[in-house]
Every structure is written in C-alpha cells, then in structure tokens.
Amino acid sequence: MTCPVFPTDFRDTLDRLFLWRRDVRHFRPDPVAEATLDGLLATACLAPSVGLSEPWRFMRVDRPDRRAAVRADFARCNAEALAARTGDDSGRYAALKLAGLDQAPHHVAVFCDADPRQGRGLGRMTMPETTVWSAVMAIHTFWLAATAAGLGVGWVSILDPDRIARILDADPDWTFLAYLCVGYPQEHADTPELERQGWERRDPHRRGWIIR
DSSP states (O other), X not given: OOOOOOOHHHHHHHHHHHHHOOBOOOBOXXXXXXXXXXXXXXXXXXXXXXXXXXXXXXXXEOOHHHHHHHHHHHHHHHHHHHHTXXXXXXHHHHTOOOOOTTTOSEEEEEEEESSXXXXXXXXXXXXXXXXXXXXXXXHHHHHHHHHHTTOEEEEEOOSOHHHHHHHTTOOTTEEEEEEEEEEOBSSOOSSXXXXXXXXXXXXXXXXXXXXX
C-alpha cells in the first residue's frame, strides 16, 4: 500500500486547524445533526491507543435531569475554587466564563477503561497510565474533527470526578476524564479566550527543544 502524499497546501490548512482549535464557552443553541456527531465519534476512534486497547468511552448526556445535576456539581466546585483564591486573583477568576453548560446543545462525557481486556496489556506493564493518555488522544482527535466541521468544543474540568461518574451511572471500572460541551460557537477566534481576557499568555520558551 502506498502512503498518501500530503501537499504543502494541505499542511498549511492543517496548521490553521491547529491554530483555530479553541476551548469554546459561548455556543449557539442550534443542534448538530446526528450524522455529524456520529462522524466525529468515528474520527475520534481513529486515535492511537496503547496495544490497540481503545480504552476511551464516549457517553452522550441528553437527559435534562442529569445535565442539571452536572451543572449543579460545576457550580459547587467552581464556588470552592473561587473561595480558595484571594485578592485581585479572586476577582479575575470570578469574571471568567468557565463553562458553556447552559448554552451548548450537546454534552459528551468521556471516560477511560484504565485496564481493558482489549490490547491484552501490551505496553502497559511499566506505564499503566498509557490507557488514560490514549483516551486523551481520542478527545483531542474529536476536538480537531469538530473544529474542522465548524463546531466548537469546551472541556469542563471544574467537576468532581466521582460525583460525575455516579450522576451518569458509569461503569465502576471507568475513570472520568472530560466533560465536553459541543455545538456551534457564537464566534471563532485564533487565540485562547483566557489570553484574550488577560488571564494568561503563551510562553514562547515552551516552543523550544530541551536538549540533553
């Protein structure tokens, strides 16, 4: 089988995709077509995984009562995070919009089966965390595919993993990794919202090799 040749214009477009992939918190309410959502999941499952274990578990959260419970958990955890901050930092934190839970038409929870039978343990003896890393690769692949389709994704991390697993009645052997808000963004941007709001900036030193 001959490997495809990716021309320069394709690579330039891919670079733009990486640049415009943003953590979105402001969504339009329009639902995304089921076929599009299914296509994003199919693309996510092309991600690499240790030992071909495919440990990711993508869960659609559609029930209003479960969404409300997740929203309540976010509010609780966010209030605790705010209380732990002091001075000017507290005010800056309070001004941030950190989730699109109320606007996003679709919610996706991602779990990892940390010790799946599939893959027969290959590559995990000394580094068992590789199943989690593999699931995160699938999340990133999903995110890039969504961006390419004109959609936005917001990763909500201010949640209690154990409570979320109980709310969603997840398999007890699964580890909660991410809660994703998915939908059409109100606006597109090529810089992170946290940078636009002055919370933090990218460090140019992170773009260089560490030589040993």
